[in-house]
Amino acid sequence: MPDATPQWQRDLDDKGYAVVKGVLSPERARYYTEQALRWASEFGFDEKDRSTWTGDNLPVNINGLVNDYGVSHERWVWEARLEPSVIEPFGQLWRTDDLLVSFDAINFSLPIGPHARRDIEPSAPWPHIDQQPDPVDRPPLQHELTQGLLAMTSSGPQDGGLVVLRGSHKLLPRFFEETGGVKADQSWGGLNYYTFTDEDVKWFSRQPGVEEVKVETEPGDLILWDSRTVHWNRAPTAEQIRVVVYVCYAPRSMASEGVLAARRRCWDEKLATTHWPAPFLVIPREEYGPPKRGEEVDPMDRIRPKEEPVVTERLLKLVGF
Structure with a gap:
């Protein structure tokens, strides 16, 4: 029988990343933009x-x-997380509808150069x-884990966005075996983050099938990638402002009662997390402190969103209630 x-x-399994086209309509993506x-604009930014x-005029x-x-808890960010067409691919991947979602970040990037920033x-x-x-x-x-970002704006070669080393997710065991193992100064331990040097990247680049790919999208596309795939973010240098909502869902069954309780606390206090919904929970504010401009806490700092999300049964289930 044909493979359904x-x-x-298949791209996600083989390449370590995939683009799910048209998860949102262009009109819906424009709404989020x-x-x-x-x-x-509340920080002083004016598109025109x-x-x-x-x-000075940006968060x-x-x-x-x-x-x-x-x-991470603004009404419009939660609206994006609750879009059925965004949740559906994660349900297919995990083969369950009983999911939790990360209280993750957004990306708001302006093009850099003489014509822009x-x-x-x-x-x-x-x-x-x-x-x-x-x-x-x-x-x-x-x-x-499979990570995700929901692209609200187009992302061409010079528009900024996700860059991956295609196929690197399959090579990590051999990489560490051949390069001397995990380096303590490159590992963030339980924060689930590991950095690679230029020499490390050269090792991957020498392997058959590995290629540096700038992932291109249209408004409303969803990028998924294996959390083992080597990746980074490229700054935009053309004309397009970049707007992204990071989305990541995992089965509720992966979360302990302690993690569920911590997630409910984050919801109550409106704290952000990293991309892990479970089985770990990393709360950036508690790890790194509030945002600072220079040595001072940003006067615009706040914890709660400007517009609280609309509470629904589906939202509460994704939180962990």
């Missing part, structure tokens, strides 16, 4: 006034990634995986 597995799922622009395209961020100011230079790549390579409580380097 969707092409995107407009919500993000409106949200950013390029004199405001500076860090504190890391290469466009924002998980402070309650943005001039106060910074494009960041250098920071290749990494979002998975601990040497856990002591479970087998190492197994598939543990």
